[in-house]
Amino acid sequence: MASHVAEIALRKKISEESDNFYGETCDLGAIASRAFKDKVAQIRNLENIANSATRVADILDFIKRQTGRREQWREEQFGQKLLERLDSHLDEKAGKIFEDVAKKFTKQELEHGLEEDDRRRIHILLCREFIRHLSAHYLYTTGLETQQKGREDSHA
Amino acid sequence: MHEQDARLVYQEIDRRDYDLFQAAVQFSNNHGVLTSNQASGLLNVVHCEDNLNTILREFIQHQADKADKKTGQKTAFWKDLLREVEGLRKQADEIRQKLCLTTQTQKAQKEQLTEIQLLLVRDYVQHLVAHNVYRQALEGGKNNHDLA
Numbered sequence: 001m002a003s004h005v006a007e008i009a010l011r012k013k014i015s016e017e018s019d020n021f022y023g024e025t026c027d028l029g030a031i032a033s034r035a036f037k038d039k040v041a042q043i044r045n046l047e048n049i050a051n052s053a054t055r056v057a058d059i060l061d062f063i064k065r066q067t068g069r070r071e072q073w074r075e076e077q078f079g080q081k082l083l084e085r086l087d088s089h090l091d092e093k094a095g096k097i098f099e100d101v102a103k104k105f106t107k108q109e110l111e112h113g114l115e116e117d118d119r120r121r122i123h124i125l126l127c128r129e130f131i132r133h134l135s136a137h138y139l140y141t142t143g144l145e146t147q148q149k150g151r152e153d154s155h156a
Numbered sequence: 157m158h159e160q161d162a163r164l165v166y167q168e169i170d171r172r173d174y175d176l177f178q179a180a181v182q183f184s185n186n187h188g189v190l191t192s193n194q195a196s197g198l199l200n201v202v203h204c205e206d207n208l209n210t211i212l213r214e215f216i217q218h219q220a221d222k223a224d225k226k227t228g229q230k231t232a233f234w235k236d237l238l239r240e241v242e243g244l245r246k247q248a249d250e251i252r253q254k255l256c257l258t259t260q261t262q263k264a265q266k267e268q269l270t271e272i273q274l275l276l277v278r279d280y281v282q283h284l285v286a287h288n289v290y291r292q293a294l295e296g297g298k299n300n301h302d303l304a
Binding site for chain 2: 054057065074
């Protein structure tokens with residue numbers, strides 16, 4: 001586990017990266033809204049898995065199983081796109097954060113230096129942040145559509 | 157295995173899990189898609205059986221023999237899977253050595269190794285079957301070789 005100094009540096013980098021996810025998850029959130037409509041449980045389950053998993057592969061396996069078993073997950077390639085983002089895209093970002101922090105501080109400053117396991121932790125934390133933003137976009141979009149539908153129904 | 161040792165082993169397996177995941181995905185991509193029955197059968201055996209030999213010999217080897225008889229062709233999937241699963245013993249030994257797990261006798265050491273290998277096999281098969289479910293839906297009839 002990273003030292004206190006490294007941990008703060010890692011968390012700061014993860015927060016910065018999380019800000020970028022807002023824009024990246026807009027499209028996926030809209031797709032989720034069209035695919036799942038008001039079936040909130042699908043995205044809630046995804047969030048729960050992401051928050052409780054200690055391994056990225058468990059999150060990816062969950063998405064694969066859902067994509068394989070449920071048609072909604074295959075709509076507009078939602079499952080496939082999500083997998084691609086979480087797997088290769090965020091793995092790359094995790095590697096970059098790991099290298100940036102390792103370069104920025106000397107081994108003495110980091111006390112023990114970064115471990116390979118920190119790279120894995122970064123990846124999981126990035127996945128959680130990504131899914132958190134995705135869930136927010138989905139709920140927002142679905143909420144707006146539900147409200148719009150309610151207005152249309154009342155005018156009809 | 158002592159509780160303390162078990163905790164260390166689980167942590168070490170977690171560290172290696174992404175590599176195991178990628179290996180399982182690559183294995184699946186290099187072979188045909190299992191039927192749902194075959195995939196769930198494999199997953200059930202691996203999770204319910206505590207005896208590694210039962211998994212290796214009685215299930216996987218049996219599937220390989222069955223496939224040979226039915227199609228008359230060597231079915232690479234089951235034979236290669238057997239090799240992969242047996243190959244995980246080397247990783248199990250690396251884990252045991254890294255964590256400096258000690259045992260009183262050679263027999264106990266062998267049992268400990270088998271226990272760790274079984275944990276690795278379970279994770280490997282979990283990733284393999286999940287990817288199989290995914291491929292089944294996406295590839296459908298395109299690449300659905302009957303491996304029976």
